[in-house]
Amino acid sequence: MARSADVVVVGAGPAGIAAAVAAAVAGAEVVLLDDAPRPGGQYWRHGPAGLGPHHHDRRGWRELSTELAEQRAAGRIALLPAHRVWRLEPSPEASGADGTEGTGGATVHAVTDEDPAGPGGGAAGRERPVTLTARAVVVATGAHDRVLPFPGWDLPGVVTPGAVQTLLKEHGVPVGRRVVVAGSGPFLLPVAASLLRTGATVVAVAEAGDGRGWLTGGRAVLARGSRLREAAGYAAVLGRHGVRPRLRTAVVEAHGTDAVEAVTLARLDRSGAVVPGTARRVACDAVAVGWGFTARVELALQAGAVAVPGPDGGPAVAADPWGRTAVPGILVAGELLGIGGAALAVVTGRLAGAAAAAHALGGSRLPVEAEPVERRLIERRRQLIAFAEVLHRAHPVPAGWPAWLRDDTLVCRCEEVPVGRLREAVDLLGATDARTAKLLTRCGMGWCQGRMCGEAVARLAAGPGTTVLGTHGRDAGLAARPVAVPLTLQALADDPTRREVGP
Amino acid sequence: MSGGTFRFDGRPVPFEEGQTIGAALWADGVRSWRTTRLAGRPRGFFCGIGVCFDCLLTVDGRPDERACVTPARAGADVRPGGRGDGWAG
Numbered sequence: 001m002a003r004s005a006d007v008v009v010v011g012a013g014p015a016g017i018a019a020a021v022a023a024a025v026a027g028a029e030v031v032l033l034d035d036a037p038r039p040g041g042q043y044w045r046h047g048p049a050g051l052g053p054h055h056h057d058r059r060g061w062r063e064l065s066t067e068l069a070e071q072r073a074a075g076r077i078a079l080l081p082a083h084r085v086w087r088l089e090p091s092p093e094a095s096g097a098d099g100t101e102g103t104g105g106a107t108v109h110a111v112t113d114e115d116p117a118g119p120g121g122g123a124a125g126r127e128r129p130v131t132l133t134a135r136a137v138v139v140a141t142g143a144h145d146r147v148l149p150f151p152g153w154d155l156p157g158v159v160t161p162g163a164v165q166t167l168l169k170e171h172g173v174p175v176g177r178r179v180v181v182a183g184s185g186p187f188l189l190p191v192a193a194s195l196l197r198t199g200a201t202v203v204a205v206a207e208a209g210d211g212r213g214w215l216t217g218g219r220a221v222l223a224r225g226s227r228l229r230e231a232a233g234y235a236a237v238l239g240r241h242g243v244r245p246r247l248r249t250a251v252v253e254a255h256g257t258d259a260v261e262a263v264t265l266a267r268l269d270r271s272g273a274v275v276p277g278t279a280r281r282v283a284c285d286a287v288a289v290g291w292g293f294t295a296r297v298e299l300a301l302q303a304g305a306v307a308v309p310g311p312d313g314g315p316a317v318a319a320d321p322w323g324r325t326a327v328p329g330i331l332v333a334g335e336l337l338g339i340g341g342a343a344l345a346v347v348t349g350r351l352a353g354a355a356a357a358a359h360a361l362g363g364s365r366l367p368v369e370a371e372p373v374e375r376r377l378i379e380r381r382r383q384l385i386a387f388a389e390v391l392h393r394a395h396p397v398p399a400g401w402p403a404w405l406r407d408d409t410l411v412c413r414c415e416e417v418p419v420g421r422l423r424e425a426v427d428l429l430g431a432t433d434a435r436t437a438k439l440l441t442r443c444g445m446g447w448c449q450g451r452m453c454g455e456a457v458a459r460l461a462a463g464p465g466t467t468v469l470g471t472h473g474r475d476a477g478l479a480a481r482p483v484a485v486p487l488t489l490q491a492l493a494d495d496p497t498r499r500e501v502g503p
Numbered sequence: 504m505s506g507g508t509f510r511f512d513g514r515p516v517p518f519e520e521g522q523t524i525g526a527a528l529w530a531d532g533v534r535s536w537r538t539t540r541l542a543g544r545p546r547g548f549f550c551g552i553g554v555c556f557d558c559l560l561t562v563d564g565r566p567d568e569r570a571c572v573t574p575a576r577a578g579a580d581v582r583p584g585g586r587g588d589g590w591a592g
Contacts, residue, residue, distance in 0.1 A: 175529070452555050
């Protein structure tokens with residue numbers, strides 16, 4: 001049978017844990033799901049031994065994980081790790097289809113693997129459906145690295161900065177011995193610093209931005225002294241190892257046969273085009289390239305929430321300061337509100353958790369904005385958003401990046417669709433958005449469902465100056481996915497809420 | 504769960520407690536464990552967090568498991584690739 005809770009929180013990263021704790025403190029019975037074996041999200045991802053030298057804001061984790069442990073011990077939060085949510089279905093009343101404001105809520109469909117050693121002892125690897133109903137759901141599914149295609153990016157050894165951090169934080173494995181770190185954004189610095197601390201050689205740190213954006217940030221930047229000190233700490237580690245980040249520089253090609261052996265670094269002009277004569281080949285055995293992050297919005301969109309362009313041009317979800325979307329009882333927290341980092345995720349998680357509990361327990365009763373705690377959170381949220389906006393302005397995707405591509409560069413890694421075929425769909429067949437390009441080329445139809453290529457396809461199809469939302473407004477870089485993660489047909493057939501749908 | 508070894512393509516690969524199959528393979532120097540179905544190109548780790556599905560392999564007969572999120576288990580029979588490999592020969 002479907003289990004019920006006042007509030008279900010999807011995602012146990014900084015935003016999701018904060019939301020679960022806030023909802024529990026407000027008196028709600030909470031279920032917190034995550035697809036990983038341990039809570040912490042990508043930011044505080046860790047192995048069985050806990051956080052290590054490559055983690056940041058360990059104090060923040062101690063505080064939040066202690067709060068989570070207290071609420072779990074008190075029986076107010078049930079944590080379900082290793083649960084993959086594939087569908088978020090709003091209750092029929094949530095839509096207000098009968099003309100009234102619905103009470104909201106949703107059904108959360110997940111799968112988990114049977115534990116052959118556990119009670120019941122199912123077959124190893126067999127998926128079991130887990131279905132929950134809740135009066136309010138907080139979607140806190142976080143983000144993954146934003147990637148853009150470039151020649152050779154499908155070679156083994158070319159990875160995302162997030163993969164480098166995961167290998168180190170969770171498994172203690174350095175990605176390579178001679179590593180290039182590239183792309184744009186402050187996240188590149190901790191990645192390089194972590195590698196240096198493990199004894200790896202960081203051959204180059206290539207930052208596509210020129211740093212000027214930070215100089216015009218003014219008070220929004222100065223108000224975030226802790227982040228500035230953190231960045232200075234990484235710069236010091238890099239400096240001790242003689243690594244000086246190269247500004248307005250990018251990895252424009254990776255070379256190798258069965259794995260990456262070298263990359264081409266080149267200087268960029270203001271538009272992001274390669275400055276002639278500056279290309280330089282550098283030997284390496286691994287390269288991490290990232291352009292910030294892409295919010296994982298698909299569950300919120302499934303539930304009927306509205307996609308909007310985020311401050312970095314990527315997909316985000318429309319919501320009020322409490323994380324409430326247009327669908328009653330469906331809330332979002334953290335990166336789904338616009339990429340802003342872990343500190344903002346915790347703040348928006350606390351606000352969304354309080355609002356979700358208020359919705360679940362008291363109908364449409366709102367949290368009281370005049371409460372000092374909430375007032376402080378809302379002011380803190382405003383400061384952190386202002387900082388994130390400066391960050392995104394300082395580290396844009398270079399407008400000229402499509403010129404780095406060749407016709408045979410894969411844009412969709414899963415379906416092996418080369419850029420030439422996508423350009424044909426745009427230039428000859430008239431595709432102007434990601435969805436049409438997908439139908440014409442199979443871009444985004446593979447295993448990852450467009451998570452890797454979605455933003456690139458949207459940008460290449462729509463041309464410069466457009467958003468990832470496409471002409472249909474809800475493409476969100478191919479993030480409209482009826483099924484969020486692959487699941488077995490057996491698990492689907494076993495779903496306790498399965499019903500026949502007539503014509 | 505504790506450390507141990509699993510078999511990859513018939514040979515033993517060591518892992519530490521809590522490691523995924525992908526992390527253990529990477530630590531062992533393996534950089535790819537799948538070929539794409541059209542061009543037959545090698546693939547391994549890319550996103551590292553279960554999102555890109557580039558790192559698929561077969562574990563104890565179950566195809567298309569993500570190496571980057573599947574915990575290593577002592578004695579597991581891990582084979583390269585999943586169902587979609589080599590469609591084009």
